Each structure stands twice: as C-alpha cells, then as structure tokens.
Amino acid sequence: MCACRCGIRVHVDEQDGRSAVRYIEGNPQHPLNKGVICAKGASGIMKQNSPARLTRPLRRKAGAERGAGEFEPISWEEAYATLAARLAAIRRMDPKKFALFTGRDQMQALTGLFARQFGTPNYAAHGGFCSVNMAAGMIYTIGGSFWEFGGPDLERARLFVMFGTAEDHHSNPLKVAIAKFKRDGGRFISVNPVRTGYSAIADEWVPIRPGTDGALLLALVREMIEQGLYDRDFVARYSNGGQLVIADPASPRHGLLATDEGADPVNPLYPQDKLWWDRHSGRAVLSHTPGADPSLFGDYRLADGTRVRPAFQLLADRVRPHTPEWAEAITGIPAATIRRLAHEMGVTARDEKIELPIAWTDCWGTEHQTVTGNPVAFHAMRGLAAHSNGFHTVRTLAILMSLLGTIDRPGGFRHKAPFPRAIPPSAKTPTGPEGVQPDTPLAGLALGWPGSPEDLFVDAEGGPVRIDKGFSWEYPLSVHGLMHNVITNAWRGDPYRLDTLMIFMANMAWNSTMNTGEVRRMLNDRVEEGEQRGEYRIPFIVVCDAFQSEMTAFADLVLPDTTYLERHDVMSILDRPISEFDGPMDSVRVPVVPPSGECRPFQEVLIELGSRLKLPAFANPDGSRKYRDYPDFIVRHETEPGSGIGFLAGWRGADGAKSLRGEPNPEQWQRYAENNCVFKHELDPSYCYMRNWNRGYMEWAQRARLRRWGDPILVHLYSEVLQRFRLAAQGKWPGRRPPPALAGRVATYFDPLPFYYAPLEDQFTDKAKYPLAAITQRPMAMYHSWDSQNAWLRQIHTHNYLFVNPRTAAASGIGDGAWMKVESQWGSVRCMSRYSEAVEPGTVWTWNAIGKSPGAWALAPDANEFTRGFILNPVISDTLPGGTSNSDPVTGQAGWYDVKVRISPA
C-alpha cells in the first residue's frame, strides 16, 4: 500500500545483498485505485532514497540551541531508556504533562490507545487544523461526512457540485470518479475562489469570496424551500424537520424538542420520544406513528398549552431573509446565478429520480420495494472548513443535501462503514480533571463527541483540562482536538505547562502552524525567572519523522521513522478504514524493503514504550512484555479480552474463516498479503442505502458490532445538541454552565439553526487597509511539506508564486513575475507575483508548503525553495485579540483562510 491508501506494486532489485526499489506502479487488483497512481506515489523511489532521510536516533548536542539542528547520534537503547524514564516519572506524578500529537490521522487507533493507556488527555491528530469542521458539521447533522466517512456517488449522480476542494484525502478514487462522471454526461459545477485542478474541468466555475460559502448555502436552502423544491417525503420521514420544537422563551426547555413523557424511549441515550403534529388528525402524535404525516409548517399548542413549532418551520423562518440578493452582496456571486444553481439542483433531484429495484425495511417497520435516488451529489473540503465560521457553513451544506433528499441514496451522498454514526456518536472523553490520575489509564477517550454540557472535559470552574483547551467552553465540539494551540498554550503555561511534547510527522515549526515565526521562537524560549530559570518553557520535545523537516531541528530527541515501504501498517476498522459505499473494507501495508539505517517504525516505538512503561494494554499482569512487536500486537490485541474485535476485520478466528468479529488469527498478516493487502465485506444490496434508517442494515451492524445501538439516525435539520449548550449559556440549563466570560460566545455560536457570520478575524480587521483574502491550496503533486526532498517532485514545484488577478495586481503597481510584499495586520512575507485570471479579484493565493526554511530537507543552501519559495503562514495569526485561538468557536478548527491582506511592490 502506498503512503496514503492506494494499492501499489513495488519492484525491488537485489543489489549487493540489499533490496532496492526499482519501480513503483499502481496495483490493478486493488479495489481503491484499480491500478492508477498519483504523481507522489509514482515518485516513491525518490522519497525512499531521499538524502533528507533520518537514519539514526539523534540527541540535541549539549549547549546547542533548539532550531540549530546540531545533533549527535545515540543508540535506540539510549533513546528508549531516556524516554521511558522520563515518561514513567511523568506518569507517576501527573500524566497530562505528557502530550502526544500526530500529523497523521490514519494511525489513531494505536496512537490514541497509547495516550489513553498512558493516562494523558493531551492527545490528538492533525484534524483540528485540517478539516474538523467538515467532520463535525456533517456528523452532527447527518451522522456521516466526506472522505473516509462517505462521499459523492458519482456513478449515478447527474449533477455534481464541489465546494472549495483543491486536493483530497481520497484523491485517486475521486479523480477516477469525476472523469467517469463527466464522460457519462454529468454536469459538474465548482464553487471556489480559484480555478485549478478539479475545478479546471468543471462545466461551470462559480468564483466566490473565501469564507462566504455559508451565505451562498443559506440562500440555496432558502430557494429550495421557497420554490417547494425540497423532497418532502424524505424531510418528513428521515429528518427531524417534522418534530416539534418548544417555542416558549420563558421555559427552561425552550428550543428543545417536545417529548411524549409517556412514550417508550426505546434507548434512553437516543430517546425516540419526540412529537409530530399530524396533519391528518390535527393533533400531536409520537414521531413516526404509523399513518401519521407531520406538518412541516405551523404554530401549535400541545395539550398542556406548550407552544410548539415544527423544526422545519424554524428553518424556513431562519433562511427567509437570506435571499440570493443578500448572498450576492456577501459572496460576490450574482443573485441570478444563485437562483439558477438552486433551481438546477432542485429540479435535477426531483425530475431525474432513480428507482433501484432493491427492497428494504425501514427502522419503523415499513417495507419499501425500491430505493429512491435524487442524483445531485456534493463534495467539499478545507475551502468550507478552514474558516472560523466553517462549522455552520458545513452544517448548512449537510442541510441542503438533506432537503434535496440525497442522504445515503443512489446518486447523492453515501456512507462508508462504519458510518453512519449516532448523532452525536457515543464516544466520550472524561468529563473532569478526576479522569486524569497518576499511573492510571485515562477514564475515557482523549477525543469524543459531546452531546451536552455534561460531556465537556472541564474542571469545576469550567476551565479546560486539555492543554489545547479541547472540549472546553471555548471550543466545546473540538472533536479532533486543537493541535494548532498546543505549542502556544504550553509556552504560555495556559492552562498549564507541559513536560514532554511528542510530535509524530507534523511540521509544527513551519507550514503546519499559524504564526510560524512566533512559534519557532516559543519552541526555543526559556524560563526567565524562578526555580526553573534557564530551562526551556517546553522542557522536552521528541519528534519522530522519516525526514529532516523544519520541526526536527527543534527536537531534543529525534526518532527516525521508517518510510511506508519499510513497515507494517493498518488502515484499521477501528480508525479510518478504506471502506467503500458497499461495505467495510480495511487494508494493510507490508514492508517491501528493509528499514534504512537504524530506522524503526513509530508503531514499534509505541509498542516498545508501552511495554517498558507497563501500560495495561501492552503488558501482562505480571508486568512482562505482552507483544513481541507491532505485527504481533495487531494480530493479538482485542478491544476487550475476548471481544473478537481487533485492528483488522479480515480473516479472523483461529482458522481465518471469520470476519469482522472473531478470535485472533496468527496467520492474519499472511492472509492479507495473499489478498492484495485488502479485506472487503460486501454488504447485501438492501443494506447499502438509507442506512441511517435501514432496519436490516442496523441489525447487521449490531451483529457485526459496528454499532452498539440500532436506533434510526434522523437528520438534524435542527440541532438540539447545540441548543443544549445555548441554554446553558443563557443560564437555563439545569446542569453545567459556561464561565461568564464565555457565555455570550457560546450563546451566539451554538445556534440550533444554521447561520452565517463573517469569520471572526473580520471583526478585528480594518478591511479598507487589508482588503484581500489570502488562501493556499495543496498541489496535487506534493504531500504538504513532505515532497520537496523528492528530486522529481521538486522539479514540478520548485518554488511558488502568489497568484493575483491582473486587475488587482495592476492596481497596486505589481508586475507579472515581480517581487512583491503580502502583508496582514499580523506580519508580512516577500514573494513573487504571478498574474492569473483564474482567481477572483478579491483573493490572492499560493501553493501550500513549497517554501522551506534554509537547512531543512537536506536541500542545498541556494535551493529555490529558500531563495524564491515562501509560505503564507507568517501572515496568519494563531491568536485573536482577546487571547482566544483563531479558530471556529464551535469546533476549534483553525481559521487558516480567514486572513485579510494587502499587497505592494517590493
């Protein structure tokens, strides 16, 4: 398997008794990429042989400054001994002083397990600064999201609308699907400030101002409702649009869904006790009462006099002022275009319906002879997510998709196992500081899905327990953590200081951090007074990476990771497997060449440390080592003793005859290796659609233990979860309430209905002075900062330009190709301009992470990446005036694309 998720075939030569990679190609037998490969994958040989490889454990030389990159090699035994002693002492005193943050999400099942077993809450992968709004906004609305969680069904879609996507997690399958979709005559519309990559082949490009997609989406939702283009049958039965919301501002239950107190909730955690106003009988009935049909509009009173309104009515009221003309002023898209887009979506969904002859039964027992599809599909990525208003923007997109009746239906959006999940998913963090105890595993997961203020991870005063302030009142639904806050918070000692910060494969001293210059200073800053005078403010930094990045230079201890060609790995069903629409699928990576130098896989480091620290999951009761190595761990580890659930779903059971659940199989790795490293469970066709409400699927998923509960997952057009937090902020919630300083913020942003607000940074920006938006895109031929050490790929992107619309550039007196300055209120960068008609005039942009810091990545001192390349990060702030993070107030997603700049010749 390649560095991401595609299958590859690696041709290896034996030279002087050593294996060397000769050629890499796509594996035609692999279900994900079916033989195709991307530019990065096809250049794997140069990654493998890069001079920037780290090959020995390194210790910062005594007396050398952090960042200077002066190291001395040490043995693994010394590295392990140093680390184990340090970590054991931390664990004994206060486990939260150890923080583990990783750049990769695809190893979370193991990294998360390690952190939890260690007992620290301070763990996350990079989702918080990547695209958590995309995950949270959709999962809190439809129980699933894009990328590994689900995606557009382009096999059957007729209209495909893509928002703000340059490159994707799932890039080869997406490219395959878009090309096929276009050849089949589908219509492709791209909404993006910039026309590159995928947008280049769109039938229509709709340029938009960055950070305003929420306004466009609200106007589209409005048109859908005003024109009657919503799928009423779908909304009434499969969303909470028909459920009644208490409309009594004086009541402590204002804004919650009205319930039938006498009804059987079925599952108290996700009670099915809500009410409809039945339009046939003209009275309130239990939701989904056979024969009833909910009124979507109206204003009613329950028998006890409580005033209630259908959630759909509240949504309609919310969007009514958001006319296309209103959105035009914000987005720059002509109102007529917005109207036309809405009508195209609505009419295509309604008039080009698909009926598949697949019988299925819904969760309320109604049998359906066919599966219906409304063939309008969407996709989105950081363009929507990486703004401080992104959560509500993404939620609005999920609502639009739902009104069109496209959720888990052919031609629309489809889930990938193990999704759909309950709203919210049932994984939870501890709820207070008592969940962190010396020498004890964490009393919950480090990352979870809060459903109410009671699920927050805060102390008695409402203050954060996590170093990144995740799951606190500042960022209550920070379901992927806030890696971008860690260094700044640890440096400030806010909420406390760390002892050891371990970073795996994340370039936090360069392109993966906001405010790069300051962060580099913080990493090298020392305590000025008191007992610890002269010590680093972040006392010990461990970095594990395969390459010498900007970040490794700041480490006290560098652990050389293997490449993806040198190790075992799993795309686990416990994490983000490679499932497709028609069933769960997981995969493995097996080593094809031996490790370079003394490299060891990060997974082995964790197994080794877990064993030395005698963490319960990695040690026998007598303290002895439980697992020989990572492959042994993968085969034998079970989520609970005897659960039959492990990291890999395929070929379980002693003889390999079981799947999904079954006893450990010692031959499991061999079986995967014999089967293109992939396991797939193909679902019965009747379980492949409408899974939120599909009884057959739910029962299967419960049997397979993909899900604990089998309750239907209604689309949350109206988010009662958000309303619970708002009630708390308004002092009406019976439980936890936010600290007074944050009450206004929570009350504003925890709106149960989607809304648009200008990104937070706009509130602090003089837009006359800084009129332009500045954004980045990820080039298809580079994996963030990772590929400038690759001799082939760096010939494609040797240095970058700032792309500026010629009219915008000319107005500032900047010539094409000239040196220029791009400046925000936070900082400035010198760069070279490139005129482009493919960017809307209010935006400037560049490719992400092409510019490098001198000395890094084993490039020569005069490499173009240093002399001409640049990164935009120094003009982006990680903190807003007042001290909060430059992040979404709901999820903590980093607001990368909110910065406003001005440009001038330089």
Added chain:
Amino acid sequence: MTTKQLALVIDLNVCVGCHACVTSCKGWNNAGEAGPLTDQNPYGADPSGTFFNRVQTFEVGEFPKTETVHFPKSCLHCEDPPCVPVCPTGASYKRAEDGIVLVDYDKCIGCKYCSWACPYGAREIDESQKVMKKCTLCVDRIYDQKLPEAERKPACVLACPTSARLFGDIHDPESEASRAIREQGGYALMPEWGTQPANHYLPRRKTEKHLHADELVRHDNPLKVDGKLPRPDAGEPALDDVTSW
C-alpha cells in the same frame, strides 16, 4: 505512411493536471531500457532533469470566464517527423512496424539538430549522457509478453487516474483511439507544419442544463401539501362582486 501508427490521444476534458503521467513516465523509463533519465542539481538551485512527458498549465479567457487548461505534452510521434531527416547519424528514426519515433543512443552524438527541427519542443538532451531522449511510447513494455495484456500500455496511460490518455493504433479505424478522435473532435497540434502528429488531443466539452419555467412549479409541489402555496383570502375582491348574468 506506416500501416500501423501507435499514438496517444489525450482527453483535455478530464485532465486535472495531477502530474501522475509525468512521474510515472519518469519512473518507468528511468528504470527501463530508455533510462536513466538523469537529474541535474536534484537537491540544489534550479533542479533540472530529463522528462519524456510534462504537463503545462495555462489559462484562457478573462475572469470570470476563465478556463484553466492542463496540457500534457510529449513526443507526438509525427507521421512525417522533421526530427528524422535532420539527424546526421541516423540515430533518430521512425519504426516502420508501428510508427514509433525513437532515438538510438549508440548512434546519437548529441548535436541537437533534431530538437531544433522539432516544432513542438518534445526532445530533451540528457545533460549527463549528452544524448537526445524522448518518449518511446514505452516500447519496452507494450510488446512485453511477460506482462498481462491489459498492462501492455505506456506507463503514463496505466497511471492516469482520469483515464485521460488513450493508447492505440490510429490507422485502425476501429481502435478506441481512432474512434475518440473521430467522434469527439480529436485534433493534432499545429497541423500547418505538415508533420502529421500521431498524438491527438480531445477538446473540452461542456454539459449544460436548460431549465424551463414550468419545471419550477409542478402539480406535486410539496408546498401544496404543506399549505404554503399562496391562496388569496376569500374576502378579497373578485369578479363575482361586480358582474351578473
């Protein structure tokens, strides 16, 4: 004219400019018979190496009516290749059996006449070996009987995620490549040079949607069920009030 003429047909309608073809070509040919494809200054200033295939990106039109075009370019294997007659040593030649234009490295003296003669800039001198190199249509794999038949194609064709690269005999009217050229408006680059490039390009094609006003209002509009289609109040004036028969 050769009886058989192998060629690439590149579909600009689906090319997203991902460069998979560029590095897959480099990977195969660097390791294969046409290799090595050397790199100069690979980790220093202005790195520059030999590639048989590159993707150029350009823009057409003015904002907002801008098209961004990704344009993969390699040797076009002209039917009348100007690079061949100018070669003083006979190193540059066109194969009779399949029309592939090749360079015999053993005969090439690196004089660059061929690259001056090529109007498409498709040839690149290998600065290390000082011989002219260019696309071979992966001649060392397309006839390789050890490979499954489906894989006897140029590396760029197998790699391309959008299957934007068709490969076949354009003298065979039934080939996929010929059909695509015929039916989808395939064109050759700069035909005025008379080189008759074998490689062709397929143009962008737009899918549009035209809505009729009556499609917005239909009998099954859910606003009827939801009681939201506007109905005038019975008390408003009507013809009934002013006429009698």
